[in-house]
Every structure is written in C-alpha cells, then in structure tokens.
Amino acid sequence: MYRIGIGHDTHRLEPGNGLWLGGLKIPHTQSAVGHSDADVLLHAMIDAILGAAALGDIGELFPDDDPRNKDRSSSSMLAIARDQVRNAGWHIVNMDCVIFAQKPKILPHREGIRQHVSDLLGLDINQVWLKAKTGEAVGPIGEERAIAAECIVLLETQAAFTKN
Ligand code: MG
Numbered sequence: 001m002y003r004i005g006i007g008h009d010t011h012r013l014e015p016g017n018g019l020w021l022g023g024l025k026i027p028h029t030q031s032a033v034g035h036s037d038a039d040v041l042l043h044a045m046i047d048a049i050l051g052a053a054a055l056g057d058i059g060e061l062f063p064d065d066d067p068r069n070k071d072r073s074s075s076s077m078l079a080i081a082r083d084q085v086r087n088a089g090w091h092i093v094n095m096d097c098v099i100f101a102q103k104p105k106i107l108p109h110r111e112g113i114r115q116h117v118s119d120l121l122g123l124d125i126n127q128v129w130l131k132a133k134t135g136e137a138v139g140p141i142g143e144e145r146a147i148a149a150e151c152i153v154l155l156e157t158q159a160a161f162t163k164n
Contacts (some may be wrong), residue, residue, distance in 0.1 A: 002093070003155050005052025007044035010148040019147070021099065021106070022113030022130070023075040023120065028104045032147055035064040039074035041099055041130075044151040045117070046074075046081045048095065052155040053085045075120060082121055085155065092121055093154040099132040100141045100148040106132035 016031025020039040032038035046058045061084075062069045062077055085092075095117075099106050110130050118125045135142025 001157050001160065003052045003054075003090075003157075005048040005050070005153045005155065007047030007049075007051065007058075007151045007153075008148070009040045009043035009047070009058075010146055011038045011040050012146055013144060019104070020074065021109065023078075023116040024109060024112055026104060026109055030103075030144065036062070036069055036072040036077065037074050040147050040149040041097060041113070041151070042074035042078050042117075044097065044149040045095060045153070046078050048151040048153040049085050049090075049092065049155065050081055052153055053088050053090050055081075055084050055088060075116075078117075078120060089157045089159050090155040091157065092123060092127065093156050094127045094129070095151055095153040096129045097131070097149060097151040099130065100135060100150075101132060102134050102137065102142050102144045106130070 011032035011034050013030045014033050015029065019026045019028045019030065019032055020037040022041045023039065032040060043058055050056055061081065114125050114128045114130055118128045140146040141148060
C-alpha cells in the first residue's frame, strides 16, 4: 500500500549570518527567523512524511511553546519524525522538494543537501530530489522578506490496511 504526503513551510528573513537549509548552514547575508533553527526545507519534509503516515504534524510533535524546541536542530526533529514513521511500518519511496527563495542560489548546495537528507533518512540519494525557484523579484519571496519550501513524499508499507 502507498500513501502520499505534502508539506509546506514559510519563515521570515532578517539580516543575519546564514540560512539553515536541508540540514546545512548556507552562507548568506540573511537568516530565517524561527523558534528552532528555522530550516524551512526540513520542516516541509517533516510535515510531508508525518502527513502521509497520518501521524500528526510538526506543530503537534514539536510545540513552539516547549523550551526544549528553542533553537532545536531540524535534523534532530526530522530524525524523530523518521523514527515515528518507521515504527508505524512505513518506508519512504521518494521525496521531491522545492525551495522558494530569491537568494541565495541553491544549485551549488543541492547535492550536499540531498546527501545529508538521504543519509539521515537511510535512503539512496536518488530517492531525494530538490529544486529551487526565485520569486521573480515580486512578493515576500521575491523581495527577500521570506523563504518557503514545499515537499511531497511517497510512503510504502507491506501491511494491508482495512477500514474497520
Ligand atoms: Mg518552520
């Protein structure tokens, strides 16, 4: 049996010393603002895999009023979500993701991010794809006031689920 899931996330940008994206610190003149490390890509991935497995969402798993989640590494959050999905019997078939950012250029970091994410999730690098779109210089993305990401994932299980 298969299930798909989708995740979306947005964070505000402020002047800063780099962006956490896909578990890597990307050099940039801005940083994303958030309770954790504000990694939009990993947050979208977490919501996609949790949603596909019907296991809640990132806000339920890591409430932003819990001090343990302050400045938390999103890689550690994804590892916890991965374990929950695995424990429910699901395997990731593939994920495809989009980063929406006017700057910086994502392509030079794409392979590093794909390697980090596939290692973390126990996948082959070809099960994880990533692309980036600018905001065409308009709107909050294009005016460099925000960064966003979307991710879609396919999960597979050997179990046969029946409605009861
Ligand atoms: Mg977020």
